[in-house]
Amino acid sequence: MGVRVKNRDEILGNASSNLDRRAREIILNAIERAIEAADPKGIIHSRVKVIGEKLIIDGATFDLKSFNRIFVVGGGKASGYMAEAIEEILGDKISDGIVVVPRGTAGKVNVRFVRLHEAGHPIPDESSVKGAERILELVKGAGESDLILCLISGGGSSLMAYPREGISLEDKRRITDILLKCGAKIDEINSVRKHLSMFKGGHLAKAAYPATVISLLLSDVVGDPLDVIASGPTVPDSTTFKDAVSVLKKYNVWESIPESVRKLLINGEMGLVEETPKAGEPCFKRVHNFVVGNNRLACMAAIKELTEEGLNTLLLTTYMEGEARVIGSFLGSIAREVVFSGNPVRRPAGVVAGGETTVIVTGKGRGGRNQELALSAALRISGLRGVTIASFSTDGVDGPTDAAGAIADGSTIERARGMGLSPEEYLLNNDSYTFFRHLGDLIFIGPTGTNVNDVVVLVAL
C-alpha cells in the first residue's frame, strides 16, 4: 500500500523557510510510512507465514496437517483486508468463512473463500446481529480437529453484536449511549456490554470450543488490552455481573437503564444466568490471541523514516492518552528543550509519540483531537526555527472531520496572526479545523482502511 498525503504540495508550500520546508517534508514522509506500516494486508503478510505445512505466527508454530478444516471468521474495519491477505497465504486450504465489514466496503475486498457480510458502524444494526449469528453458527459446527482463524480489528464491537436473550438491539444501543454519557471509562463500559452479549467477552471462543482458535488482532486500543479490542470475543472476561451492576450504580444510571437490562443483570448477580467465560475455563485451552498490529508498529515506521533522514530519534511512548491540548503543549515543551539544551535528544531531532488523546468540547467549533493537539503545540513552539510538529490519525479521519490531522511549525502562530486569526480563540472554541483550514495546514489522506490510533511526529532540525 502506497500512502500519499493528498495536499503534500500545499503543505510544503506553506513553509516560511527552506529549513521549515525540509522539516515539513521529513514529517510528511514519516506520516506516509507510518500509515503504510499499519496496512492490514501488509501486517498479515509480515506476521503470518506458511512454510511447508507449518503455519508460523510470531514464532508460534501450528501444524496445518493436524487440522481437518480451516474457517476464517471475524469483523472490524480492517478485517476484510486481513481476510484478503489470509486467503493469499492459505488459499484453498480455507474451507469456509464469514467476516463482517462496514456497510459499503465489501466491494473493496477481494476474497474467494471467505464470505463478506456488511453491517452497521459505529452504531450496530440488525445486520450486525445477523453477522454475529452466522459466525456463531459456523464456529459451533467446527470440531476438535478444525482451526478457526479469527480476524479482529477496531469497529468489531459494533459490527458483530449478539444480545443475550431478552435484550433487544435497541436496549444495547440505549445502554451504550447512557454509559458513554455518564463518564464511565472504557473498561467499565465494557464490563456492562460484555454481560449483555453472547458474542463479546469470550463467548465466541466458548462457541468455537473444542476447535483450535487463532485470533489475529489489529489493535485500535491504547496499550493493546486483548479484552478491550472489539470487546474481546476470544478473550477471557475478568469482570462479573456484580461488576456490571456496580458500574451502573456508581454512575447513578441504574434507574435509567432499560428494565430488561436491569432484570438480566440482577438474575446474573444471583447466578441464574450464565457468567461470561473466565480465564482457566477449558474453552480457552486451544485459544491463541496474537496482536499482529498496533500503534507501536506505526510509530516505529515513523522512527525508521526519521532515522533514515539522518535525525537523532526518540520514541517517547505509545501509551499517550489524556486531553489533546495539554499533551500538545507538553510535546511543544519538549521541542523547546531540544532547541535550547539539546535534551532529550540532540538536533537534528525526531521525536515520536503514539496513542489517542481526547478533546473536552466546550466550544462550538469544528476539529479533531489531532488538530487540537497540533494547535496547542503550535502555541508552544512559536518562534522556533526548523521545528515542526504533526499529529494525525492512522485511519485518516480525525474526529468528525475529513482531515487526518494537522501540521504546525514555529511560524504557524505568526502566520495566523498575520491573517488576522487568533490561535488562542480558535483553541478555546475547539475550532482547530477552521484554524488549520485557513492556514492550509490540515493533513488530508482519506480513509486508510486501518486504525492503530494516532501518531505525533516532532522534528527539530
Add this chain to the structure above:
Amino acid sequence: MGVRVKNRDEILGNASSNLDRRAREIILNAIERAIEAADPKGIIHSRVKVIGEKLIIDGATFDLKSFNRIFVVGGGKASGYMAEAIEEILGDKISDGIVVVPRGTAGKVNVRFVRLHEAGHPIPDESSVKGAERILELVKGAGESDLILCLISGGGSSLMAYPREGISLEDKRRITDILLKCGAKIDEINSVRKHLSMFKGGHLAKAAYPATVISLLLSDVVGDPLDVIASGPTVPDSTTFKDAVSVLKKYNVWESIPESVRKLLINGEMGLVEETPKAGEPCFKRVHNFVVGNNRLACMAAIKELTEEGLNTLLLTTYMEGEARVIGSFLGSIAREVVFSGNPVRRPAGVVAGGETTVIVTGKGRGGRNQELALSAALRISGLRGVTIASFSTDGVDGPTDAAGAIADGSTIERARGMGLSPEEYLLNNDSYTFFRHLGDLIFIGPTGTNVNDVVVLVAL
C-alpha cells in the same frame, strides 16, 4: 546546603519489594541533589567570581576598579541568601544595600553591609511599598561610576511594590485579584501590572541610570522570561498602555476595575502618562541581566545523580506546563513504554521533567499540583515492578499543603485499594494530599529558601 527528605525512612519502608525500595532510594537521592543545586548561596558562589579586581559572571567580565561604589539591591524569597553570598564574595567592597525579604525571614540571613527589609508575601503590603521606595532612593543616588548589583528571585513582585501616583495598594491588590480570576495569562496580567507600577517593567533600571546595573535572577518562571521574573524591574517592557487596556477589555473586566486604574490607563493610552521603559532606551545600555539559577539547574542535578546511580537518563523538558493530572498520566505512559519496549530509554532508566503544572480545582479535597501529578501517574504505572515516580516543588511547599510533593510506584494503587481507598475518587476530588498521607508517601522537606519550580523524577529499574 545539605537537604534531607524528612520522612525518608517512612517512604523507603513503604516499598513492596527490594527493587521498589531501591527505586525509591534513588529518587530520594535525586530529589535531595536537585534542591541542593537550587540553593541560592551555592548558585551565587558558583556563578559569580572575583579574581583580582575582575568580577566574572557567566563569562562576562567587569572591572571592579572602574566602579566608585557598589550597591546591592533587590528582593524575593531567595534574595536574602543571595545577598549573603554576594557579601562573602565582595565583602567591604559593598558600600550599601537594601534587599527585601519575606516577613519573618530576615533573621535567617547573615549580612553586614546590606540592610534587610521585611515585607508581605504573597500579598504586597505597605512595607512592600516602603521597601521599593528605599531601593529607588538608593539607586537614584548612584552615579555613572557606581555599580548596582540587583538580586532578584521569585516573590519579588509582591515584596517590592510601588504603585504609580493615584493608584493605591488596595487598587493594585484588587486588580491583581480580578486578573487572576478572569482567566488572563501571566504575560497579560503582567502587561497590566507593569503599567500600574513605577518599579516593575524596567522602572528600576531607569531609576538607576546612569549607574551600571548587574541583575542576577533566580528564575521561578517556566522558560526564564526575563520580563516576567519578579515582573522584570531591570528588563525592557515590550507591552504598552494600549495592550493593558486590551487585556482588560478582552476578559470583560474593564468596567469592574477600580476607577483610578481605568483613569490612569486611559491617560496612558493618550500619551499623558509616561510609558514603561522600552528596549533601546538609553537606561538599558548599562544593564546586564543574568539568569543565574533556574529549573534546568535542578533537573540537571537530578540527572547527574541518576547517572551516578548507574541509570540511563533522559531530561525530557524544563518547560513542562499544563494540567497536572494529564501531565502525570503522560509521564506514566512513558514509564510503560520504557518497560514494554525499552523506549525512549533502556532500563535501568531515569527520566526527569521540570516546569510547573496547574490544577483545575473541581473537588473539595486537599492537595498540590505535584501530589495530583503523582496520583495521576500512579494510576498509569499501576502493576509495573521497579517503576517509581516522584513530583516535588523545589521550594518545599506544594500548593496549600505542608508537603513538597509525593512519590508513587507500581504498587501504590494496589496498596491503596488494600486500605479501602479509591484512587480515582481521590483524584476526582482533588484530594491527593489525603490519599498520599494515608499511604505515608507524601514527601516532607520543609521550606527550602529557594524556588526554581517543580521537578518530576521517574525511575524504571
